[in-house]
Amino acid sequence: xxxxxxxxxxxxxxxxxxxxxxxxxxxxxxxxxxxxxxxxxxxxxxxxxxxxxxxxxxxxxxxxxxxxxxxxxxxxxxxxxxxxxxxxxxxxxxxxxxxxxxxxxxxxxxxxxxxxxxxxxxxxxxxxxxxxxxxxxxxxxxxxxxxxxxxxxxxxxxxxxxxxxxxxxxxxxxxxxxxxxxxxxxxxxxxxxxxxxxxxxxxxxxxxxxx
Amino acid sequence: xxxxxxxxxxxxxxxxxxxxxxxxxxxxxxxxxxxxxxxxxxxxxxxxxxxxxxxxxxxxxxxxxxxxxxxxxxxxxxxxxxxxxxxxxxxxxxxxxxxxxxxxxxxxxxxxxxxxxxxxxxxxxxxxxxxxxxxxxxxxxxxxxxxxxxxxxxxxxxxxxxxxxxxxxxxxxxxxxxxxxxxxxxxxxxxxxxxxxxxxxxxxxxxxxxx
DNA sequence: CAAGCCTCATGACAAATGTCATTATCTTCT
DNA sequence: AGAAGATAATGACATTTGTCATGAGGCTTG
Numbered sequence: 128x129x130x131x132x133x134x135x136x137x138x139x140x141x142x143x144x145x146x147x148x149x150x151x152x153x154x155x156x157x158x159x160x161x162x163x164x165x166x167x168x169x170x171x172x173x174x175x176x177x178x179x180x181x182x183x184x185x186x187x188x189x190x191x192x193x194x195x196x197x198x199x200x201x202x203x204x205x206x207x208x209x210x211x212x213x214x215x216x217x218x219x220x221x222x223x224x225x226x227x228x229x230x231x232x233x234x235x236x237x238x239x240x241x242x243x244x245x246x247x248x249x250x251x252x253x254x255x256x257x258x259x260x261x262x263x264x265x266x267x268x269x270x271x272x273x274x275x276x277x278x279x280x281x282x283x284x285x286x287x288x289x290x291x292x293x294x295x296x297x298x299x300x301x302x303x304x305x306x307x308x309x310x311x312x313x314x315x316x317x318x319x320x321x322x323x324x325x326x327x328x329x330x331x332x333x334x335x336x337x338x
Numbered sequence: 339x340x341x342x343x344x345x346x347x348x349x350x351x352x353x354x355x356x357x358x359x360x361x362x363x364x365x366x367x368x369x370x371x372x373x374x375x376x377x378x379x380x381x382x383x384x385x386x387x388x389x390x391x392x393x394x395x396x397x398x399x400x401x402x403x404x405x406x407x408x409x410x411x412x413x414x415x416x417x418x419x420x421x422x423x424x425x426x427x428x429x430x431x432x433x434x435x436x437x438x439x440x441x442x443x444x445x446x447x448x449x450x451x452x453x454x455x456x457x458x459x460x461x462x463x464x465x466x467x468x469x470x471x472x473x474x475x476x477x478x479x480x481x482x483x484x485x486x487x488x489x490x491x492x493x494x495x496x497x498x499x500x501x502x503x504x505x506x507x508x509x510x511x512x513x514x515x516x517x518x519x520x521x522x523x524x525x526x527x528x529x530x531x532x533x534x535x536x537x538x539x540x541x542x543x544x545x546x547x548x549x
Numbered sequence: 550c551a552a553g554c555c556t557c558a559t560g561a562c563a564a565a566t567g568t569c570a571t572t573a574t575c576t577t578c579t
Numbered sequence: 580a581g582a583a584g585a586t587a588a589t590g591a592c593a594t595t596t597g598t599c600a601t602g603a604g605g606c607t608t609g
Contacts, residue, residue: 197492277585290536293566306587312567322567322595324535325501331542488555504596517557523597533565533597 128244131168132158133191134180134207139230143178150237162191169195169202175244177204178236181215181227189218196223203243207236226250269333275317283310287323288330339455342379343369344402345391345418350441354389361448373402380406380413386455389447392419392426392438400429407434414454418447437461480544486528494521498534499541 130147132155134140140158147153156172159165162179163186169177177195181188192204205226206219219227226239226249239249271281279300286296293311297304311323320326341358343366345351351369358364367383370376373390374397380388388406392399403415416437417430430438437450437460450460482492490511497507504522508515522534531537 279586287535288539290531290533290539292533302586303588305589308565308567309569309588310586312569315567320501322501322503324498324538327535328499328501328538328542331539490556513556514558516559519595519597520557520599523599526597 129156129174131174131177135183162186165191166194176240181206181208205243280314288327340367340385342385342388346394373397376402377405387451388415392417416454499538
């Protein structure tokens with residue numbers, strides 16, 4: 128079973144490599160110290176499992192995982208973390224990472240690698256158990272009212288983030304198209320954005336991208 | 339502890355009411371048979387916990403929950419389901435529902451209500467355990483190549499979803515602005531979308547809203 | 550080699566978008 | 580009563596965006 132290891136900390140890489148290569152069925156094909164290497168190495172080695180730290184200096188594990196998955200949707204990626212970084216858990220899940228576990232559990236890493244290889248998804252119990260709270264807290268987070276956004280303006284934002292045109296928004300809210308343009312303009316000004324697309328992106332990111 | 343019960347099926351409502359009112363500390367303040375009643379009843383009775391079926395004829399439990407939560411963000415809502423409706427689980431989580439469990443577990447309903455009341459979040463084991471797969475299946479899933487989207491086009495999509503203008507995309511990819519416009523036009527045609535904002539929304543929804 | 554893609558480019562054009570100035574009504578708070 | 584703010588509208592304007600026609604060069608595959 129061919130692996131790639133990526134971790135900021137060369138010590139961790141070495142330690143993991145030693146632990147994993149002690150097992151006859153596991154081979155570490157390559158290692159790196161930053162997520163920016165991930166895609167290149169993946170392309171080159173086509174590993175069975177990619178083991179990667181989630182927090183890294185330049186390109187973090189999530190972004191690297193996104194890059195790899197965009198080209199290899201079936202990539203089996205197991206993300207490691209020192210201590211459960213709440214913010215990352217959900218993103219890792221959504222991304223389609225096949226596993227997420229604590230580095231501390233070093234005795235569990237090899238079994239987890241095998242499980243992921245065989246198609247299973249591995250999320251430590253400490254992690255799955257807190258998903259509900261994390262999910263519930265994540266989506267909110269931006270206080271539009273605090274930024275001087277009025278109720279009506281918020282409606283315009285929501286519809287913009289649905290991909291509607293000014294004309295369509297106007298007709299939905301029974302306004303003139305010009306008025307909608309004015310609202311948009313004022314919103315963009317208040318949120319320091321430049322156009323409706325940036326607004327949609329902004330809103331979806333804050334909201335968590337759904338509904 | 340004051341409750342409101344909402345379920346499509348009057349039989350279920352009656353049964354639950356009987357079970358719950360048998361307990362001295364629980365009172366069913368009101369019941370209804372459709373989610374459209376939820377907000378009105380909530381306003382009127384201010385229950386400690388709102389128990390609601392997730393699948394209902396007119397207005398489903400999710401939409402009703404969203405309505406209630408938008409006005410009462412601290413509402414404790416426990417959603418019920420007959421059999422784990424995969425698609426609903428994630429939405430319920432994101433919405434901030436405090437609980438989600440199977441009706442079959444009728445012996446667990448009362449304890450769950452008490453747990454939710456005391457501030458806990460209650461998601462049945464069968465549910466939490468499958469969250470990873472659900473999360474992973476939802477976000478990815480769109481095959482751009484199958485829709486005739488080329489590699490270069492995908493890059494344009496990604497940058498568009500960052501909120502960049504044509505000019506900015508052009509400069510990032512070392513292309514002329516016109517070329518970017520052409521790519522955009524072809525992409526919109528292939529994905530049957532109308533403008534860059536719809537494209538950004540589409541992409542973020544498929545990808546899970548980050549990066 | 551020819552057909553078919555992907556890449557990249559131009560120019561022209563219509564439509565949508567965002568900005569600005571200005572006006573008006575209504576409510577709320579002081 | 581007056582100030583402030585939200586709501587709604589208009590017209591004018593420059594810019595951006597999306598479409599279309601057209602063409603060139605490159606790579607791959609039958």
